[in-house]
Amino acid sequence: MFFHIVLERNMQLHPRHFGPHLRDKLVSKLMQDVEGTCSGRYGFVVAITGVENIGKGLIREGTGFVTFPVKYQCVIFRPFKGEILEAVVTMVNKMGFFAEAGPVQIFVSNHLIPDDMEFQAGDTPSYTTSDGSVRIQRDTEVRLKIVGTRVDATEIFCIGTIKDDFLGVISDPSMTV
Numbered sequence: 001m002f003f004h005i006v007l008e009r010n011m012q013l014h015p016r017h018f019g020p021h022l023r024d025k026l027v028s029k030l031m032q033d034v035e036g037t038c039s040g041r042y043g044f045v046v047a048i049t050g051v052e053n054i055g056k057g058l059i060r061e062g063t064g065f066v067t068f069p070v071k072y073q074c075v076i077f078r079p080f081k082g083e084i085l086e087a088v089v090t091m092v093n094k095m096g097f098f099a100e101a102g103p104v105q106i107f108v109s110n111h112l113i114p115d116d117m118e119f120q121a122g123d124t125p126s127y128t129t130s131d132g133s134v135r136i137q138r139d140t141e142v143r144l145k146i147v148g149t150r151v152d153a154t155e156i157f158c159i160g161t162i163k164d165d166f167l168g169v170i171s172d173p174s175m176t177v
Contacts (some may be wrong), residue, residue: 001083003076005042006052009034012065013057027051032069040151041121043048043078046104070109079146079158086170087160089140092125095147099142104158112161114168134169 009030017025031048035098067110079085079101087099087106096109110119110127117127117136126137136142142159144167151157162168 001080002046002077003043003078004049004073006071007077008069008071008072011068011070012060013068013090014072014174015064015066018066023054026054026068026070030072031038034072034074038103038156039121040156042152043156046075046077046102049073064103077102077104079106079149081146081149083146084167085146085160086141086143089136089138089142092119092127094119094121094125095111097127097143099134099160104156106144106146106158106160108142108160108162112147112159112163114163135172136169139173141172143167143170164168 003074011030011033013022013026013029028091030051034045035047043172048173050054050073051070052073053071055099057066057068060065085101085106087101089097089099090105091098094110096113099106100107113127117134118130120126120128124137126135128135144162145164146158147155148159
């Protein structure tokens with residue numbers, strides 16, 4: 001799920017960047033440092049949408065660097081248990097498959113795949129129905145439900161299922177004509 005929240009961060013800037021473009025340099029450094037990172041508390045920072053306030057700088061003794069408190073708005077992506085996501089399969093093996101939904105990686109165990117799907121080893125490993133009408137392989141788009149999450153300091157791990165109504169393959173690259 002996506003959220004729009006306000007966060008704060010202390011930014012250090014070298015004295016050579018002081019001048020008429022100080023604010024621009026702080027904002028670009030903030031975007032470079034923060035966008036694409038993951039905080040266990042909030043989730044993945046997708047984008048910074050605006051800077052609310054840049055406080056007065058504090059000179060660090062001995063280095064000349066200045067620390068500025070910056071208050072900014074950003075879009076956060078945080079997956080929750082029970083959430084339905086669309087993801088792209090990245091790897092398939094006999095234990096299940098891995099899929100990515102944006103920055104988060106989701107593992108779907110073979111116990112959470114419908115019983116009528118069997119693992120097929122070979123050049124392109126896949127899970128296929130007995131009649132061959134549905135196939136899950138690399139680059140297949142699937143709709144899945146998150147059944148569990150584990151949050152570390154800098155990463156979020158998810159377990160998903162496709163063993164429910166309206167879940168499963170959305171598009172299969174091998175079936176396109």
